[in-house]
Amino acid sequence: MDITGGDEDLAGRPEDEPLMSERRNLANLAYRLLGSLTEAEDAVQEAYARWFAQAVERRAAVSNPPAWLTTVVSRICMDQLRSARMRRERYVGEWIPEPLPARAEWSALSHGSTATDPADHITLDESVEMAFLVVLDSMTPAERVAFMLHDVFRMPFNEVAGIVGRTPGACRELASSGRRRVAAARTRGARAQRRSAVVGEFRRAWQAMDVDALVRLLDPSVVAVADGGGRATASPTPVRGHLRVAEFLVRLAELAGRLDLLERTVNGQPGLVAMHGSQVLTVYAFDIEESHIRRIWAMRNPDKLRPWSRWGERPPRA
Structure with a gap:
């Protein structure tokens, strides 16, 4: 219907x-x-x-x-x-949650379009940050639903129980387990202004193909994960360690040639978007602790970039 x-x-x-x-x-x-x-x-x-x-x-x-x-x-x-x-x-290769754009940043939406995109309905807050979604993905379905409904959407456990099909006590345990997973993965996140500055420094170092500068910005145990879904070229396994990730990024830059690398909001946090003309090729999200990047998520699967592709039909503002 x-x-x-x-x-x-x-x-x-x-x-x-x-x-x-x-x-x-x-x-x-x-x-x-x-x-x-x-x-x-x-x-x-x-x-x-x-x-x-x-x-x-x-x-x-x-x-x-x-x-x-x-x-x-x-x-x-x-x-x-x-x-x-x-x-x-x-699934071919690594799986990453679908990245969420911030509508206001794309000039394509200021040309008289009144169409409503599904992404317009999503509130950008801590619970849509890529790091948070990745932790959620590690939970069982029941654990994830119980945790989200109670801890994020403030639903009483007796109501959660009717949805999950468990007792209120069991749902309380599920939510508690989910809470522990989130707490274990949570880092001392940098302040918003510092996060933006780190992403900007990272973009400039990457465009300059400066391995040393990249290494200084990356946590020694940094992990870079790419999702191509078999639809786009991507590393099939995570790349680990600041030197290996820095060298890998420089090789990518050498192979890619001239691309526009734009600083944009990804899931409510500073991120990067790689574009060739008006085509969105990759969306990058970061987990930043203090002044170092701990995780890099690179979304290349075009099926997961449809909202970005729609919003990138006209060249975005630099």
Whole structure:
């Protein structure tokens, strides 16, 4: 069922407007659970389709429609997460969550376009940082859903239990386990201004192919991970250590030739976007502790760069 238009568009009725306004909250939940903007939008769309597929009488009997939608989206995401584990076994190379752009930075959106992109619904905060999403991805589906619903979206455990299919006590343990994973991975993150400065220094050192300058900016145990998904050239395994990563980056620069390397916000944090003309080739996210880069995530899979490609159709501001 199409809930976005048509003669029989039930979502277009005035009484449905408050329910449709929940789309932003649902998209925020689904993206954090799935790490994929595309799959999050599909999950939200499916939840609304199930809602409007019900008879009017059944919908009227639901005392809290937003809570109903939240439950359905969460269960859809749990099913997706379970099937994702099998899909990952067939995935080519490393898997990284889908990077999220910041709409305001792209000049293509200031040329009279009023179209709404799914990324517009996602709030940029600590829980969408790439480092946070990578930790979430290490959790079991039940652990991830319980932790997100309770610790991030502040849902009581008795309600979480109904979604996860466990007792409230079991959900409390799941959320606690997820909390420990996040705490173990959390670093003494640099302040926003310092993060931006480090990314800027990194960009200049990389463009200058200055191995020594890159080494100084990288943590000795830095790890660089690339996701090509079999659709773009990428290192099949992580590159580790500041000297190896620095030398690897310089080789990449030598092979790539002239590219525009732009400082842009990636998942709410300073990042880089590599472009050839108007084509977005790679999006880079970083985990920065104090003044050193601990993790580099390079997204090259074009399937995961669709929001960036749409927004890069016209040359972005330098």
